[in-house]
């Protein structure tokens with residue numbers, strides 16, 4: 001009896017511990033799959049490599065159109081959950097961007113949690129490359145925040161499933177000129193649709209942010225005779241745009257109030273929000289920045305004000321088109337031709353928006369969902 005009792009008492013706390021652990025594990029698992037459900041997944045792969053300290057996540061949102069393509073982020077995350085959510089969110093965006101650009105790719109994204117302790121960058125990226133390779137071509141990686149050409153070159157030593165490698169090794173180089181070309185084509189489509197004009201000559205475009213893409217966009221616009229205003233936190237960049245393209249420089253916050261035809265946000269996300277939208281004088285918003293709408297409802301606000309908004313992931317896909325060409329065997333001419341078709345995509349979005357009386361950001365999503373549904377039915 002005493003033995004039974006002792007058994008019972010020794011088991012009881014153990015059972016409690018296991019129960020608590022099971023509960024915690026269960027609730028974690030619920031949480032994990034809750035995130036996957038919220039983002040419509042898909043599959044997620046995790047890797048911990050003890051030797052290099054690699055902690056990486058590869059999120060594959062959708063691969064119905066082809067292997068998932070998307071960059072690898074290498075940044076600090078407050079915790080693992082934040083890293084997972086970032087990967088899920090970004091990979092989902094890649095599905096939409098690739099599908100709308102007509103690419104035979106699904107959406108993927110990877111994140112490497114930046115180690116807190118000292119680490120060997122080459123060993124870390126080699127381990128990551130092996131992780132990518134283990135997926136057998138199901139996911140193709142590329143540069144993103146915190147990663148660069150050298151990292152892609154390391155990854156290339158262990159897998160073929162990588163893009164953004166050195167031009168000397170068949171890489172596609174800087175994506176920014178292609179992104180800018182696509183934005184220029186998108187602006188042309190908007191100007192044709194909204195203003196009935198076939199050319200950008202004399203059309204006034206206010207460019208917020210003249211970094212990599214903004215600079216090349218100004219170059220494109222200048223070449224076709226547009227009038228340009230620019231704002232950037234870096235005066236050297238605005239001075240360069242002024243010098244090379246005759247751009248007028250305006251104070252940072254005034255860019256939203258420029259009396260122009262087109263506002264082209266090419267800086268950070270959330271440029272279109274409750275504060276900026278009421279101040280807009282442009283009738284078109286078409287730029288390169290990702291996540292331009294602070295919230296989806298801001299797309300409704302623009303629509304209600306009769307401002308034609310070119311959905312960000314539709315107009316800024318030129319860089320992705322260029323990288324996707326690298327997967328096939330890099331050919332700049334083909335990448336350029338494909339990027340030029342962004343005109344048709346943006347025009348179709350504007351047209352359907354008018355015909356169905358729905359904001360453009362919803363039309364773009366709808367067009368992607370239609371494409372994916374066709375593949376699901378085996379009709380594409």
Ligand SMILES: NC(=O)c1ccc[n+]([C@@H]2O[C@H](COP(=O)([O-])OP(=O)(O)OC[C@H]3O[C@@H](n4cnc5c(N)ncnc54)[C@H](O)[C@@H]3O)[C@@H](O)[C@H]2O)c1
Pocket residue numbers: 175176177179208209210211212213214231232233234237252266267268269288289290316317319
């Ligand atoms: N590089 C690409 O090919 C590519 C592709 C798709 C989307 N995008 C998106 O386009 C945007 C620009 O990309 P990038 O590669 O040119 O980045 P970048 O960092 O080279 O340029 C951004 C520029 O914006 C400026 N800036 C920052 N805050 C500003 C503010 N408040 N007002 C005015 N200017 C400000 C910066 O000084 C910088 O010059 C980003 O949102 C990026 O995610 C880029």
